[in-house]
Amino acid sequence: MSKIKPSTGAPYARIMGVGGYRPTRIVPNEVILETIDSSDEWIRSRSGIATRHWADDEETVTAMSVAAAGKAIADAGLAPEQIGGVIVSTVSHFKQTPAVATEIADKLGTNRPAAFDISAGCAGFGYGLTLAKGMVVEGSAEYVLVIGVERLSDLTDLEDRATAFLFGDGAGAVVVGPAREPRIGPTVWGSEGDKSDTIKQTVPWTDYRDGSVERFPAITQEGQAVFRWAVFEMAKVAQQALDAAGITADELDVFIPHQANMRIIDSMVKTLKLPEHVTVARDVETTGNTSAASIPLAMERLLATGQAKSGDTALVIGFGAGLVYAATVVTLP
Numbered sequence: 001m002s003k004i005k006p007s008t009g010a011p012y013a014r015i016m017g018v019g020g021y022r023p024t025r026i027v028p029n030e031v032i033l034e035t036i037d038s039s040d041e042w043i044r045s046r047s048g049i050a051t052r053h054w055a056d057d058e059e060t061v062t063a064m065s066v067a068a069a070g071k072a073i074a075d076a077g078l079a080p081e082q083i084g085g086v087i088v089s090t091v092s093h094f095k096q097t098p099a100v101a102t103e104i105a106d107k108l109g110t111n112r113p114a115a116f117d118i119s120a121g122c123a124g125f126g127y128g129l130t131l132a133k134g135m136v137v138e139g140s141a142e143y144v145l146v147i148g149v150e151r152l153s154d155l156t157d158l159e160d161r162a163t164a165f166l167f168g169d170g171a172g173a174v175v176v177g178p179a180r181e182p183r184i185g186p187t188v189w190g191s192e193g194d195k196s197d198t199i200k201q202t203v204p205w206t207d208y209r210d211g212s213v214e215r216f217p218a219i220t221q222e223g224q225a226v227f228r229w230a231v232f233e234m235a236k237v238a239q240q241a242l243d244a245a246g247i248t249a250d251e252l253d254v255f256i257p258h259q260a261n262m263r264i265i266d267s268m269v270k271t272l273k274l275p276e277h278v279t280v281a282r283d284v285e286t287t288g289n290t291s292a293a294s295i296p297l298a299m300e301r302l303l304a305t306g307q308a309k310s311g312d313t314a315l316v317i318g319f320g321a322g323l324v325y326a327a328t329v330v331t332l333p
Helices: 040-047 061-075 100-108 121-138 193-198 205-209 223-245 262-272 291-305
Strands: 012-021 025-028 051-054 085-089 114-118 144-151 169-179 188-191 199-201 219-221 254-257 313-320 324-331
Touching (some): 012 291, 061 169, 085 100, 100 114, 100 144, 121 291, 121 313, 291 313
Parallel strands (some): 085 114, 254 313
Antiparallel strands (some): 144 169
16 A cells, blocks of 8 residues: 555646736838848738737846736736746747746745746647646646747747748746636647657757857748648647547637647638637737747737637647647636
8 A cells, every 4th residue: 555645636727817928029021021032911821920029138038927927927816925836838048057937936926836947839838738737736736827938039030031920029828726627628739759850940059159050040940841730630639629628619619729820720720610609819910929928828818808708618729849739628717
């Protein structure tokens, strides 16, 4: 017989609050066209993106995270010292160690929470949400902060016609806490490492350090391969998440996919046969692709504008570099 005591966490978990931060500088396609041979019409038709936000020197990964997280904590009706865990998903914090989560936790005024970073690209929010749910149910933390934050403008090659127009900056955050009934469904997640070269950093940091290359590392991708994978494979994953939660498309209120590309979003809506009453997040038009931040930012905007409301049932799915993915059904806070 085991001598280890059983966990004493909550029976279920829920999203209690959400917050977002978008940098003040808005960058239209015209700025992107200064360095690539393209047109506003081409960018809009290929991606649906009209503008994106780029951070200034003061809008660091930490600063944007603190702003978004502070809103999420307040929205949840909590004080910072009640937060028992801080999970940050990012690929654009350029210090290998320590984890930026520890600095964010300190600046928020929390009381020695577990704090760590994860690297799961555009699926990072879903990964963090799943880990937070496990912490709450397991009992290692009562309230967990999940942050997706990126300064992808630092990793954008403005001369790369395939990606220069895609990326934006920002931070989104949610607080996960205990619930008496299921409010976060089972996660369908995974990876396809054989496709890892389709979205990647151009060169390792060591190549830049050693002078092997002069250009700072950037994110690059094989657009058509990523598009096909996202449209055909991720629609299947989204359906699996609905099935795992015991939800049909007709019972869904909101669809919040990763804001990578408007054509991908529209294709997924069509493949999933979502009814007209389902509100679909299309934040990519004015925010661009903010990777791990895109889902919580889109969620925050839908709630703030009244397009979605508290208690709505939402399907969320993130997918990207790795290639990795994560999908689940949640009740909006």
